[in-house]
Amino acid sequence: MNTQSYDRRTPQTRIVGGGAPDASIDPRNRGVEEASLDTPELVQAIAHNLPEVDPSQIDRFIQQYRRLEHLKAFLESTPTAREGCEPLLDKAVRALSYQRPYRIALVGRTGVGKTQVLNTLVGRELLASQQGQPVTGTVTEIFQDTSDSEERAVIRYRDMENIRSLIQRELIERFGLTDADFVMPDELSGEFATAFREIEPPVGNDPERFKNVQTALANVMDQYLRFKDEELPTEFCLTDNAACAKLNALITENSERNQVDKTRIVGLIHSVAYYIHGDVDQESVPELRLPRNTCLVDLPGISGSPLHDIIIAEGIQDADAVVFIVNPKRVGQSDEKALVGRIREAIGLNGELDAAEQIFLVLNAIDESAVDPERMDRAPMTELARELYADSGKMPNRDGDMPYFELSALAAALARTQLQGGTIEDPRKYAAIVQTLAPEAVLEQAGANPEIDHRAVLARSGISKLVTSLNDFAGERVAKQIQTADAAITKIVNRLISQYQMEIASKSSKTSGDFESYDEEQLVQRCRELEDLLLTFRNTQLRNKAALTIDLRNAATKLCDDVDAAVREQLPYLWKKNVTRDTDIVRAVSYYNVQARQLVSEVEVMVWSELTFRLKYLATSLVDHYETAFAADEIQKRLIDASYGHPLATEAFGEDAITALSAEMQRGLEAFSERLILAFLPEPAFRFISPGQDTRLKAKSARGNLSGLPGLPKETLTAINGHANGGKASPLSTDLMAIVAQIPPTLSVEPSSFDRFIQAVRERYESVVLVDSVNALVNVYEYEMLKAERCLLTTVEKLFRQFRDTRLSDPALFERMLRDTTDLTVRQEINDLNMKIDELTEIQRSPEG
Ligand SMILES: Nc1nc2c(ncn2[C@@H]2O[C@H](COP(=O)(O)OP(=O)(O)OP(=O)(O)O)[C@@H](O)[C@H]2O)c(=O)[nH]1
Ligand SMILES: [Mg+2]
Known part of the structure; x- marks a missing residue:
């Protein structure tokens, strides 16, 4: 036998083992404990604990x-939502706590046979029952089918907390005491107990009733103070006879110990829980089998004492079914009706189910009835039932068309014992009961021990009808539980959704609220900003065109210098190669003409190819210029930033994209520059030797008119120049042949001798490079820039079209766009609320609906 140190501050030890639930006072403690279970395990656990349900019910339950x-x-993550939901949530949690046993409480006046009914149902004399005086003294819970090896009972004593809450509930609240009448101390003490007994009944209350409750509670307090420092036994092995005797002495009302004030302790016992193996031989009386995980609760008799009333209220509080037992001898007496009021009051605390369905009215001990059951007057019972089910709208159909059960628990117990092969103490009494109750069950009258059909007796006892009814009710209970949970959850969810919707409405009214069109606008705006950025960049570039042209012209001048240098370097070789000395002046002149023309045309080709080659550098410098300006204005960065730094934007405007863009520009400008010189070739002014020059020189030589050689005659020069320059003499239209003719025809020539020629050559091409080519390249550059701009604009447009489509489904984008919202907090709050509503809507979808 275990003992428990009865320290006032020590919380009561929890009842463990047997797979039975904690019989804690607060039903909230019996929540859904195994929330992490996987579905198959959950199914199994539910099926095990609710064996009366069918598979579809299990599904719905899950x-x-x-x-x-x-x-x-959800409520965990949103603590504010919890407020006000607690009662409904508790209701749902309770409804779905499948581990909670099916609780059947037995109530009725003392001696009506409550304990006898319980003993009959469990199939043995488990609890004390006796005629003539109150026996059961406390809430007695029977958990069957324990898996513990040893059957045991566990007593739970009242602690100071419990006594304080009893006083609060039963005296202060019930009788409307105020602080002026009475202040509850932190500690219970002898002084307080004395003062407690002297509290006067508040006006407007029945003083006798007040005194009774006051005395009952004072007695409990006395018992507490008397035993608080004692080690009180809590666990009792039911196979140990001495332990059982000790247990009964503690818990039964009529035990010797509880008769004397000094040793009386039953008031201090909150409850006793029995963990038993149940009916080992279920096959013998299957009609008396109750659902698994049933907890039968025996209670003291009503009206026995105010404390009993309190205990009954505590015991009934969590009951699923209440079996209200009356005795035929008392039916119709006025105080029986008063009991109904108490029962209804006690059950009203629960309030989840219709009282009519929950209360099973039983007329017990019909074997004792003076009259034959066949001719019994049932009017008083019907009257009582009407009283009991007064406002429930309908009378339940229990036994035939009667609103109650008629049974003989004793007859059932004796028959059951016989069917289970047990022996009964007093066969004569059994025979007598059978004779009155079920004469047809007497098969053969063989002296003192007649042969009896026990099953027929059991059937006649009426108990199996009660059991069947309780079983059916258990099935309904699960359906009700599902319904209750569904209703409670739906109610919470709907309430929260409408609350959030109201919050959204009120928040929206403070802002424009229409975020969808706000987003659209924002995207259009952003897109426009980017277009502006690119246009501004282009316009700035165009405004700088003059400066760019000057820069490019400087570069072109340098280019011309390089071409000159190349010509200067090459000339001595060309000179040696082409111009020979001949003493014969006439021959020399004719050779010379040919040779000089050869030289000039070789220089011409060289210059053209040099130019073509070098103009590419001008193209490159333009691309460089573009890249530098692009970088200086941070166009790339601004494009990406304005596109919310979105991954799509970093890709569209990334390094690779920009490099590709300038490569395209480079290609365009280079291709153009390569053909640029070709474009000028038909221009006579650009040609080093005019088309007619050759023949004219030949004709001149044929006529022998070679005057001016090595210099050419003035008119010849004029004629040539005039032709080369569209008939007009120009300072540039110098005849190159004539200049060559002025160079001393020696093999090695002073480099400075070529100066005049080189300068004349440059005069030929310089303006084409510095003016025409530069202008053309700048124009093409402008075109290429526009091409690049168009390309960027198209990308921007495409990107923002995409943004508009994915705005809501792309959290990164949404988040970034949110930052641009002027009323960010409100927007954020509304967004949060919308997300909550989404989650709740998911929960809202009830499989029941
Ligand atoms: N003849 C007859 N006697 C019964 C029947 N049921 C119970 N009794 C007897 O009535 C007496 C009281 O029965 P209990 O079961 O102790 O009554 P109770 O309602 O538990 O009484 P309290 O515990 O005091 O509230 C016992 O002697 C039982 O044997 C019955 O159906 N027929
Ligand atoms: Mg009893």
Whole structure:
């Protein structure tokens, strides 16, 4: 036998083992404990604990269970939402706590046979029952089918907390005491107990009733103070006779110990829980089998004492079914009706189910009835039932068309014992009961021990009808539980959704609220900003065109210098190669003409190819210029930033994209520059030797007119120049042949001798490079820039079209766009609320609906 140190501050030890639930006072403690179970395990656990349900019910139960889990997680993450939901949430949690046993409480006046009914149902004389005086003294819970090896009972004593809450509930609240009448101390003490007894009944209350409750509570307090420092036994092995005797002495009202004030302790016992193996031989009386995980609760008799009333209220509080037992001898007496009021009051605390369905009215000990059951007057019972089910709208159909059961618990117990092969103490009494109750069950009258059909007796006892009814009710209970949970969850969810919707409405009214069109506008705006950025960049470039042209012209001048240098370097070789000395002046002149022309045309080709080659550098410098300006204005960065730094933007405007863009520009400008010189070739002014020059020189030589050689005659020069320059003499239109003719025809020539020629050559091409080519390249550059701009604009447009489409489904984009919202907090709050509503809507979808 275990003992428990009865320290006032020590919380009561929890009842463990047997797979039975904690019989804690607060029903909230019996929540859904194994929320993390996987579905198959959950199914198994539910099927095990609710064996009366069918598979579809299990499914529905689990669906509600999952909904509840989801809702709990939601409330966990949103503590403010919890406020006000607690009662409904508790209701749902309670409804879905499949581990909670099916609780059947037995109530009725003392001696009506409550304990006898319980003993009959468990199939043995487990609890004390006796005629003539109150026996059961406390809430007695029987958990069957324990898996513990040893059957045991566990007593739970009242602690100071419990006594304080009893006083609060039963005296202060019930009788409307105020602080002026009475202040509850932190500690219970002898002084307080004395003062407590002297509290006067508040006006407007029945003083006798007040005194009774006051005395009952004072007695409990006395017992507490008397035993608070004692080690009180809590656990009792039911196979140990001495332990059982000790247990009965503690818990039964009529035990010797409880008769004397000094040793009386039953008031201090909150409850006793029995963990038993149940009916080992279920096959013998299957009609008396109750659902698994049933907890039968025996209670003291009503009206026995105010404390009993309190205990009954505590015991009934969590009951699923209440078996209200009356005795035929008392039916119709006025105080029986008064009991009904108490019962209804006690059950009203629960309030979840219709009282009519929940209360099973039983007329017990029909074997004792003076009259034959066949001719019994049932009017008083019907009257009582009417009283009991007064406002429930309908009378339940229990036994035939009667609103109550008629039974003989004793006859049933004796028959059951016989069917289980047990022996009964007093066969004569059994025979007598059978004779009155079920004469047809007497098969053969063989002296003192007649042969009896025990099953027929059991049937006649009426108990199996009660059991069947309780079993059916258990099935309904699960359906009700599912319904209750569904209703509670749906109610919470709907309430929260409408609350959030109202919050959104009120928040929206403070801002424009229409975020969708706000987003659209924002995107259009952003897109326009980017277009402006690119246009501004282009315009700035165009405004700088004059400066760019000057820069480019400087570069072109340098280019011309390089061409000159190349010509200067090459000339001595060309000179040696082409111009020979001949003493014969006439021959020399004719050779010379040909040779000089050869030289000039070789220089011409060289210059053209040099130019073509070098103009590419001008193209490159333009691309460089573009890149530098692009970087200086941070165009790339601004494009990406304005596109919310979105991954699509970093890709579209990334390094690779920009490099590709300038490569394209480079290609365009280079291709153009390569053909640029070709474009000028038909220009006579650009040609080093005019087309007609050759023949004219030949004709001149044929006529022998070679005057001016090595210099050419003035008119010849004029004629040539005039032709080369569209008939007009120009300072540039110098005849190159004539200049060559002025160079001393020696093999090695002073480099400075070529100066005049080189200068004349430059005069030929310089303006084409510095003016025409530069202008053309700048124009093409402008065109290429526009091409690049168009390309960027198209990308921007495409990107923002994409943004508009994915705005809501792309959290990164949405988040970034949110930052641009002027009323960010409100927007954020509304967004949060919308997300909550989304989650709740998911929970809202009830499989029941
Ligand atoms: N003849 C007859 N006697 C019964 C029947 N049921 C119970 N009794 C007897 O009535 C007496 C009281 O029965 P209990 O079961 O102790 O009554 P109770 O309602 O538990 O009484 P309290 O515990 O005091 O509230 C016992 O002697 C039982 O044997 C019955 O159906 N027929
Ligand atoms: Mg009893």
